[in-house]
Amino acid sequence: MTPSRRGYWLSMAALAVALPAALAVSGWGSFVNWRAVNVREPTAAQVGQKVDYAGAQWTVTRLTRLAGGEGRAVVLAEFEAVIPDPKAFANVPCQIGLSDGEGRTWQPVFLGDPVVRKMYPEALQRALCGGPSFAEAKGGEPVRMAASFAIPASASDLKLSVALLSALPAYLSVSEPQP
Amino acid sequence: MTEPTRATVRQRLYAFLIAGLGGLAASAVSFSMAVYEAAHPPETPAVAAGQQIDTGRWFVTLRSARIGTISPTGVPPSNPKQLIMVDLDVVNRSAMPNNLLGKVVVPAPLAAPAGAVPEIPTTYLDRDKYFANHINPNMPERVTMAWTWPQDMPVPETLTVIVKGEIYKLRDNLYGATGWYDGDPVATVELPVERVP
Amino acid sequence: MIGTLRTALALLFAAAVLYGLQHTRPRYSQITSPIVTTGGMNERVQTGNFALSLDSVRVARALDVETFGKTKAYTTPGVWVVVEGTAEARHETLSLTSADWISTAGVRYALTDRIPATIEMLPGDVNQPGLPRRALLVFEMPQEAVAGGSVAVTRSKLSPLDDEVQIAVDADTDRTEPKITLRRNNEGFPWTVLPQR
Known part of the structure; x- marks a missing residue:
């Protein structure tokens, strides 16, 4: 495998981790708000x-x-x-x-x-x-x-x-x- | 697999130059057009009182102007102030009721130095001799718009009223929402100011 | 040569796709429109939050409003439409603050804001779950907007994707009355529409 190919696949793998992480981080505030309103x-x-x-x-x-x-x-x-x-x-x-x-x-x-x-x-x-x-x-x-x-x-x-x-x-x- | 052919440095330089110059030229043309338009504002036609004006969202027909202290409700106010009142016929041409006539009909002395006087008029429905709220679509109504006129401001012999157009956009640039947006003035109307109590 | 032709075709194709996307994109008002449940007269039309039924519609050329012994006449360039029905909240206490008449042309006429608040119409009512309550709706519109029109009721004008009930009101325009009176009762049932029929 050439170094550039390895870099490509490493990036793809990182994306698989980074994307859900970004969603979780940005959604956390909304979740906390939702819980504050709805969970009693x-x-x-x-x-x-x-x-x-x-x-x-x-x-x-x-x-x-x-x-x-x-x-x-x-x-x-x-x-x-x-x-x-x-x-x-x-x-x-x-x-x-x-x-x-x-x-x-x-x-x-x-x-x-x-x-x-x-x-x-x-x-x-x-x-x-x-x-x-x-x-x-x-x-x-x-x-x-x-x-x-x-x-x-x-x-x-x-x-x-x-x-x-x-x-x-x-x-x-x-x-x-x-x- | 063959290596993809790569552009030479010279070719890429040319591409950058052409794109950059093109962009510069476009912004220069757009800027000079804006400057030219600002220097040569389109003449707003003067329209006689009693003639119907199409503003897009409304048909307005300005009738007369007067200055006094008693609003069309006929009830003398507890703290008298000068009101400049304009009688007009309106038809709402849009598909929704609204009460935004103040955006369309503006006395010129109020329009020029903004902030000197409250710009939001009170609108009265002549039929009820009471405040007009929503004007329903396709229902011609006679209304009176009243602006507070500052005591220290001289009362003019004639009032110039600017009638502004509004543009309907099916999709605005922000949300893609439909709506009415401020357009250029479509007419000016000179009304003699009558003095009433 | 073939390469150039292919590029040109690809560009044309892209332009066509973009044009198609632009013109089939739903409008913002459609994306955020309320979720509509439709029905007819004398039918309980139910959404997740509330239920509404309409059972009476009267059309008149003039409206008298009688409150606390005083009568005021309300004229109109069109007609008055007085609709009565029953509203009920289903799960929580709520108010139905928005009611519009929608004509067959799609033009909306809001509940009248001309008659005094002492005549309590639907938006002022607090609806309790399980307790149906009589509701009054008064509209003003041009004669041609009556036939085939429907009443749209929702909790708020401003909340997108909320429930909306639309009831097709078959108003009989041949039975347009010269005048009806809306009387506020000081005890018992809050209002009476006269002459009774």
């Missing part, structure tokens, strides 16, 4: 149970289903957090969601449903999870929050999720108490 690790808890999440102590105090009529139900979630370091929380976005056994997810409804207004007027005074509600935290006093959801009455296996962007992929997952 639940921290499971029950209603009433205190649980540490994202540097605060969380308790979901209520997760109830209220009749909404016409095959519709309203789910009210009330929860609180004891935040030792409110400053660190001031700008952390927080996502609240409700999911069911079929994998459907609901976002909170903005204005309190009439049913909630009538049965739990106090819940309307509470803010949704997020920066403004955390900012009011004073050492040791729990921050009270609430969210309500509109779902079909047939949905089952409900789970409330609370995710703080600073703590992802971990999120807090609380199941609806079974009667």
